[in-house]
Amino acid sequence: MNSKYSEAVEKGRKILESSSCDYAEIRLSSSVGTGISLSGENVDSFTIGESVAGSVRVLKNGSWGFATFNDISILERFFAGAVNSASIVSPVEKSVIARGTPVSGEYKTSYGRNFMDVTPDEKYTLLKKYNDILRGAESVQTTRAGYRDVNTNYTFMNSEGSFLSYDKLYCGISLASIAKRGSVIQPFHESISGFGGFEIVEGKDHLAEAVVKTAVDMLDAEPVPGGNYDIIVDPKLCGVFIHEAFGHMSEADFVYENPRMKDVMVLGREFGSPMLNVYDDGTMPGAGYIPFDDEGIAPRKTSLIKDGLLSGRLHSRETAGRMNEDVTGNGRAISVMKQPIVRMTNTYIENGDSTREEIFSSMDDGLYCVDVIGGQTNLEMFTFTAAYGYEVKNGKPGKMYRDIVLSGNVFNTLKNISMIGNDREMFGGLGGCGKGGQSPLPVSFGGPHMKINDILIGGKK
Amino acid sequence: MRELIEKVIPKGSGWYDAVYVSGKSTPVSFKNNRLYSLSESENSGFGVRINKDSRTGFSYTNELNNIADTAKRALAMCSFGDEENFTLPENTTVSFEPYDDAISKFNVSDEIKSAEKMIEDIKSVYPSISVDLGISSSTGTVRLINSRGVDVSYRESYYGLSVSCSYIMSDGTRIETWESRSELKPVDCSALKDVILGKIERALTIEKIDSGLYPVIFPPQAFGRLIGFIASGFSGVSVWKGVSPVAGKQGEKIFSEFFTMTDNPYLEGSPFNVPFDGEGVTVAKNFLIRNGVVETFINDLKYAERLGLSPTGNASRGYSSLPSPSFHGIAVEPGEKSFEEMISGIDRGIVAEQFIGLGQSNTITGDFSANMDLAYLVEKGKIKGRVKDCMISGNINELMKGEFTLSKDVERRGSSLLPYALFPAVNITA
Numbered sequence: 001m002n003s004k005y006s007e008a009v010e011k012g013r014k015i016l017e018s019s020s021c022d023y024a025e026i027r028l029s030s031s032v033g034t035g036i037s038l039s040g041e042n043v044d045s046f047t048i049g050e051s052v053a054g055s056v057r058v059l060k061n062g063s064w065g066f067a068t069f070n071d072i073s074i075l076e077r078f079f080a081g082a083v084n085s086a087s088i089v090s091p092v093e094k095s096v097i098a099r100g101t102p103v104s105g106e107y108k109t110s111y112g113r114n115f116m117d118v119t120p121d122e123k124y125t126l127l128k129k130y131n132d133i134l135r136g137a138e139s140v141q142t143t144r145a146g147y148r149d150v151n152t153n154y155t156f157m158n159s160e161g162s163f164l165s166y167d168k169l170y171c172g173i174s175l176a177s178i179a180k181r182g183s184v185i186q187p188f189h190e191s192i193s194g195f196g197g198f199e200i201v202e203g204k205d206h207l208a209e210a211v212v213k214t215a216v217d218m219l220d221a222e223p224v225p226g227g228n229y230d231i232i233v234d235p236k237l238c239g240v241f242i243h244e245a246f247g248h249m250s251e252a253d254f255v256y257e258n259p260r261m262k263d264v265m266v267l268g269r270e271f272g273s274p275m276l277n278v279y280d281d282g283t284m285p286g287a288g289y290i291p292f293d294d295e296g297i298a299p300r301k302t303s304l305i306k307d308g309l310l311s312g313r314l315h316s317r318e319t320a321g322r323m324n325e326d327v328t329g330n331g332r333a334i335s336v337m338k339q340p341i342v343r344m345t346n347t348y349i350e351n352g353d354s355t356r357e358e359i360f361s362s363m364d365d366g367l368y369c370v371d372v373i374g375g376q377t378n379l380e381m382f383t384f385t386a387a388y389g390y391e392v393k394n395g396k397p398g399k400m401y402r403d404i405v406l407s408g409n410v411f412n413t414l415k416n417i418s419m420i421g422n423d424r425e426m427f428g429g430l431g432g433c434g435k436g437g438q439s440p441l442p443v444s445f446g447g448p449h450m451k452i453n454d455i456l457i458g459g460k461k
Numbered sequence: 462m463r464e465l466i467e468k469v470i471p472k473g474s475g476w477y478d479a480v481y482v483s484g485k486s487t488p489v490s491f492k493n494n495r496l497y498s499l500s501e502s503e504n505s506g507f508g509v510r511i512n513k514d515s516r517t518g519f520s521y522t523n524e525l526n527n528i529a530d531t532a533k534r535a536l537a538m539c540s541f542g543d544e545e546n547f548t549l550p551e552n553t554t555v556s557f558e559p560y561d562d563a564i565s566k567f568n569v570s571d572e573i574k575s576a577e578k579m580i581e582d583i584k585s586v587y588p589s590i591s592v593d594l595g596i597s598s599s600t601g602t603v604r605l606i607n608s609r610g611v612d613v614s615y616r617e618s619y620y621g622l623s624v625s626c627s628y629i630m631s632d633g634t635r636i637e638t639w640e641s642r643s644e645l646k647p648v649d650c651s652a653l654k655d656v657i658l659g660k661i662e663r664a665l666t667i668e669k670i671d672s673g674l675y676p677v678i679f680p681p682q683a684f685g686r687l688i689g690f691i692a693s694g695f696s697g698v699s700v701w702k703g704v705s706p707v708a709g710k711q712g713e714k715i716f717s718e719f720f721t722m723t724d725n726p727y728l729e730g731s732p733f734n735v736p737f738d739g740e741g742v743t744v745a746k747n748f749l750i751r752n753g754v755v756e757t758f759i760n761d762l763k764y765a766e767r768l769g770l771s772p773t774g775n776a777s778r779g780y781s782s783l784p785s786p787s788f789h790g791i792a793v794e795p796g797e798k799s800f801e802e803m804i805s806g807i808d809r810g811i812v813a814e815q816f817i818g819l820g821q822s823n824t825i826t827g828d829f830s831a832n833m834d835l836a837y838l839v840e841k842g843k844i845k846g847r848v849k850d851c852m853i854s855g856n857i858n859e860l861m862k863g864e865f866t867l868s869k870d871v872e873r874r875g876s877s878l879l880p881y882a883l884f885p886a887v888n889i890t891a
Contacts, residue, residue, distance in 0.1 A: 040702060045783045046541040048534055049521040051506070064498035070505060070523045078503075085499035089573060093495045124541055142702040178704050178825075185704050185825045223828075226672065226854065226890035257493035258591045260629040339498065374821045379627075380635035381850060383818025383832045403822050405830040407852050411633060458830035458852030458890050461672060 005030050008054065008072040009155050015079050016159045021086070023059040023097055025158035026079070027294065027336040028052075028072060032116075033150035036124060038131040040142040046124065054078070055336045060086040062094020068337045098320035098327045100297055102161030107291040109169040111197025115149045116169075118198050123147055126202065127173070133208035134177045137216045141180035144189070145208075147173050147201065148430060154336070162296040170194070170442070172430040173201045175208050177215040186402070188215035188387060190371075191429030193442065194287055214371075217400060218388055224401035226459035230366035231406070232359055232451050235425040237369050237386050239445030241452075242278055242349050243433070244375035244382040245413055246271065247445075250280070250304045250312070251330070251342040251435075252319035254379060269310045272414040275352045278305040280314055282329055282345030286444035287428025292329070294340040299329035304347075305414075316342045334438040341436050346428075349447035352420025356449045359419045361395040363451065368392050369404055372427075383407045407456045416455070421448035462528060463606055466509060469532040475513035475539075476549055476608040477532075478740065482506055482780050484601030484617070489572060491594040494580050496573060502599075506780035511535045516542035521781040547766040551609035553741035559734045560600075563646035564618035567598035572647070579654050583626065586658055590628045597621045598647065603735075611741050619643065619732045622650045626657055634849075636664045638815065638835055643875060645732045660814065660835065666846035668838040670891050676810035677853070677887040678803060678839075681872040681879040683813055687857040688722070688793060688879065690824045695724075695749045695757070697764030697775075697786045704825055706858060707755045716753040716861045719796065723748050724759055724775070725878070726789035733790060733876035739778025744789060747773055761786045792878040796867030803866055803883045805842035811889065812837045812844065813853055827858030833889075851891035860884050 005028065012026040030052045037044040054072045056079045058065045065086030067078040115123070131145035149171035156164040172193025179186045190211050194200045233241055248254070255261045282290045282299025290299050295317045303311045315323070316331035319342055331340035360368075371387035386404040390397035425446050432440030462481060470477055483505035490497045508521035509532050518538030522531040580592045597619070604614035623641035630636070638660045640653045679687065699705035707715065726734050726744040737743055740762050747757040760768065761776035761784045776784035804812070816831035833853055837844045868881035 043541055043543050045519065046538055047519050047521070047781075047783070048538065049508075049781055050527070050531075051521075051523045051781070053523075063496065066498050066500040068500070068502040068504070071503070078501075081501050085501060088499055088569060089496060091496050095497070120538070120541065141704055178702075180703065183706065183826070185706070186823065187704075187825065226852065226888070253492075258627075258629070260589055260631075264629070264633055337502070337504075339500075374818070376818045376821075378635060378637045378817055378834050380633070381817055381832050381834065383821065385818060385821035403828060403830060405818055405821060405832075405852070405854075407818070407832040407850075409850055456850070456852060456890065458832075458854040460854070460888050461890075 004073055005052070005153070008075050011075050012157055013163070015076060016157055019159050021058040021060045021083060021159060023159055025057050025156065025296065026054070028054045028155045029152050029336045031150050031152040033148065034120065034123060036127050036147040038127055038145040040135065048120070053336045056082040057339060058082045058086050059095060059097060061090055062096070063089060063091050064095060066339055095318060096321045097317040100160055100162065100327065103296060103298070104163045106165050108167040109195045111169055112199035113197045114169065115171050115198040116151050130173065130175055130204065130208040133205060134175055134212050137179070137212050139179045139181055139216050139219060140177050140212060141185065142178050144176040146430065156292065156294070156296050158296050164292050164296060166291055168195065169197060171198065171200055173204065174430045175211050177212040179215040179219050181219050184219055186215055186218045188218060191431060193428055193430045195289055214388065218402050221388060221400040221402040223403040223459055224367070224389065224457055225461055226457055227461060228454050229457055230363060230451065230453045231455050232363060232366065232368045232392065232449060234370045234449060235423065235447055236372050236427045237384065238349055238447030238450045239427055240372045240375045240384045242447055243344065243347050243445045244377045244384050245408055245410060246278060246304065247280070247344050247347045248377050249379055249410055250314050252313045252315045252323060253342040255313065256319040256322045265310065265313065267310050270308055271305055271310055272308040272417055274308045275420050276305055276308045276414065276417060277350040279303055279350060280344050280347045284346040286346045286426050288345035288443040290332070290345060293331045294333045295331035297327045297329040297331060299345060302328045314342050314344065316340060332441060334441045338438050341438065343435065343441055344433065344443050346426060346444045348424060348426060348445060349420065349450065351422045351424045351448050354419045354421050356421050356423055359421055359449050359451050360392065362419060363392045364394055366392045368397050369406065379410065381407065381409050403459065405458045407458065413452065413455065416453045417450060418453050419451040421450060424448040465528045466532045469529060469536055470511055475511060477509060477511045478549055478605065478607035479507065479509040480739065480778060480780055481604045482601060484599055486597055486599030487569065488595060488597040489569060491576055491580065491592065493591050493593070494584060499569065507531065508780040509535045510783060511539060512545060513539045515544045515546055516540060517545050518542055519783050545763055545766065547762040549607045549609050550741045551611060553605070553611045553613045553737050554743065555613055555615050555736045557736050558615040559645065559732055560616040560618045561646040564598060564600055564620060567620065567647050572596050575651065579624065579651060582654050583658060587628050587661065590626055593625045595623045605741050607741060613737065613741065615736055617732070618645050620645065620647045624653055624657060626661065628661055634667065636661055636835070643732055644730060663837050663844050664835060664847040668846040668848055670838060670848050670851065670889060672890050674886040675889050676807050676883060676885050678810070678812045678881055678883045680812065680814055680881055682874045683815065684882045685874055685877045685879050686819055687829060688791060690827050690829070690857050691861065692722070692749065692788060692791050695759060697758050697760035697768055700758050701764055701767050706826055710755045713755055714753045715755060716750055717863065717865065718753040719867065720750055720753050720861050721748065721794035722750045723792045724788045724790065725792045728790040728792065728873060728878050731790055731873060731876060735789065738774045739776040739784040742772050742774040742776065744774035759786050759788060790876045790878065793867065793880060795869045795871050795880040797869055798866055800868050800870055800881045803868055803881060804839055807839045807842060810839045811848065812839060827856045829857060830854035851889055854888050854890065
């Protein structure tokens with residue numbers, strides 16, 4: 001950390017001590033990052049860059065003022081600007097927030113091997129090795145191998161007297177092979193990321209090998225015929241399913257000022273069968289881990305669905321204050337340049353009682369849906385897309401299919417979960433979740449193998 | 462800037478170019494029908510690309526005291542770069558600026574008043590509706606210098622307004638819809654209210670449909686998302702990598718003769734126009750597809766060299782990244798019918814406005830499969846109500862080869878200018 005940054009931190013402390021706002025917070029960050037992108041036999045880009053950023057958020061007379069900047073040496077000017085913005089209008093309905101107790105702490109990501117000590121040459125060599133594996137089949141037309149790391153010094157301080165710092169190390173890789181035969185062009189991609197050191201990305205030859213094999217296999221797969229199916233989802237797709245089908249619904253900013261949503265999301269409402277338990281847990285190691293959220297609140301494990309009934313929701317200071325519920329540490333922003341909003345962290349379906357074998361042997365005719373391309377929700381209907389899948393007949397996986405876009409309805413589909421496995425895994429890649437123009441936010445998601453009845457899949461009959 | 466870079470890379474030992482961007486903006490946000498926050502944002506950054514022994518290195522910073530160090534870092538990265546032997550431009554001119562002086566008339570209090578009026582008007586029809594609204598005004602400067610003596614800059618101005626509504630009916634059915642406009646200067650956007658109200662009104666009754674093939678109209682915004690899958694195949698990057706369905710097909714007629722698509726940096730009123738691209742190459746209107754024939758692939762200097770084509774002035778570049786080819790403004794040539802005429806000819810069909818999960822299929826080849834977030838059933842030429850909990854799927858490349866009708870009305874949405882498109886048979890799964 002350079003002296004300019006330390007000076008800004010000290011200046012921020014003094015400003016907050018003498019602030020007369022209802023609430024004020026200052027966030028500062030200084031980052032250095034490396035990005036490498038290889039494609040086929042080319043180096044698309046190899047970049048090392050740095051950035052400094054700051055923001056001020058103040059609540060005054062029930063109105064929020066926010067300022068973002070990268071010249072942190074004139075922090076006081078932006079603080080005054082935010083106060084001024086908050087003072088321009090006097091809103092009829094005022095924002096209120098949940099108060100926190102002052103907390104202090106210095107956090108640092110633990111690592112096996114700090115990537116800041118790894119030479120650019122070694123990063124390149126490792127990625128090139130993966131890229132060579134990705135290119136290792138005749139039908140591979142091109143590849144995309146990406147590496148990204150960023151070391152951020154992050155400081156959070158507020159007018160309640162909290163002072164938190166976080167020396168954060170985040171890195172990951174993204175590996176894709178694009179296979180081609182005739183006019184069929186078939187990409188497949190996997191990504192891993194997390195908080196830690198270079199060990200996160202080392203020794204992933206098997207991942208690259210699986211990517212190239214799957215891309216090539218998919219050339220022979222047919223698009224799945226459209227219609228209604230009973231499906232088995234693998235742990236990764238299970239995670240995306242719960243993130244889209246329910247996770248976003250539990251974000252209280254969709255609820256707190258909307259009377260009809262409050263009725264829909266009343267605690268105790270039945271959302272699924274008694275075997276369904278869903279959690280969000282920011283204390284868990286994984287891409288969604290946070291030592292504190294971007295409003296200075298400690299994360300926790302929040303039960304969202306307990307035994308099939310709605311049991312909790314995710315809050316920022318503001319939604320908690322409005323709904324008179326406890327804060328949960330879910331006020332998150334993708335960078336200090338954005339305002340915190342309610343976001344998930346590590347979200348998952350808890351293990352049930354069934355083994356994977358029991359789930360498969362219960363299926364006479366259905367589809368096994370594997371791996372993830374993405375998902376999206378409008379809080380009533382949602383989609384989640386499997387990378388590929390297999391027909392299941394009499395408990396046995398058979399013919400491979402591709403292009404499996406699944407669609408559901410929040411109020412029906414969770415109730416159609418008929419079996420929950422006991423083999424939960426968690427996943428998080430270099431991408432993340434998008435909401436309110438803030439994307440990608442690192443999150444993880446997961447669950448066990450799971451059977452869902454009567455799911456709609458798009459496509460020709 | 463130039464002196465600092467040239468201390469690191471002495472003249473004659475290679476080439477360099479650098480961008481410096483700075484901007485200010487004042488976003489105002491309304492959430493759940495009320496004013497939520499006022500913001501101000503001030504940011505700048507610097508990125509430098511250096512080519513030494515035919516290899517390129519790059520680095521960036523937003524710490525403007527660190528320009529020399531950043532240039533040193535870029536120089537140190539050169540050994541990792543691919544071989545590149547193109548020449549930078551030496552005569553870059555600024556024929557216009559995507560800037561309108563009227564941006565200075567942006568007045569936060571007035572904007573808040575008109576936003577509150579719009580929210581009140583919407584609420585007067587649907588009292589339980591929740592409206593989020595964002596207004597933003599920004600100005601900025603882009604400066605580009607290079608080792609051949611170019612030192613040019615232009616100003617930018619931007620005014621944007623977006624409204625999004627969520628209306629939950631008593632049975633829990635949810636109608637989510639949004640509209641947005643982006644302009645060079647503040648404009649009266651109060652008409653958006655009527656567009657939004659119209660969309661909601663048409664969605665109040667739910668109609669059932671069965672799986673099958675239906676005539677489908679995609680309004681400009683929806684059509685734009687599908688057309689984007691085709692456009693991406695016209696990027697020099699996809700062509701070079703061999704993952705473009707149109708690679709090697711220049712001069713071939715592979716789409717319907719009624720399909721003409723251009724990339725146009727001169728779309729009227731668009732704040733996304735630029736006088737020169739991220740490498741200083743003058744921009745131009747290019748025909749990607751003319752009457753169904755594949756014509757031009759867009760390029761930056763690197764991909765133009767690799768493909769042996771002329772640069773098209775499509776290098777897009779922020780301060781923190783290397784240039785890469787991207788479109789200025791996709792425009793599809795309109796047809797002859799009005800939207801009303803199109804719809805009145807439909808006996809039973811669909812208008813598909815919004816999707817969930819579009820773009821998660823194999824879009825390289827034009828495939829799409831998505832939930833219909835907001836779509837209407839048309840019967841005997843009239844919109845009858847909403848269809849939901851169903852999916853639409855197909856392949857946009859195939860659709861643009863066959864029969865279709867484009868409207869004479871066009872609308873600019875973001876950087877694209879597009880008509881309504883009617884296809885006679887699209888697959889719906891219900």
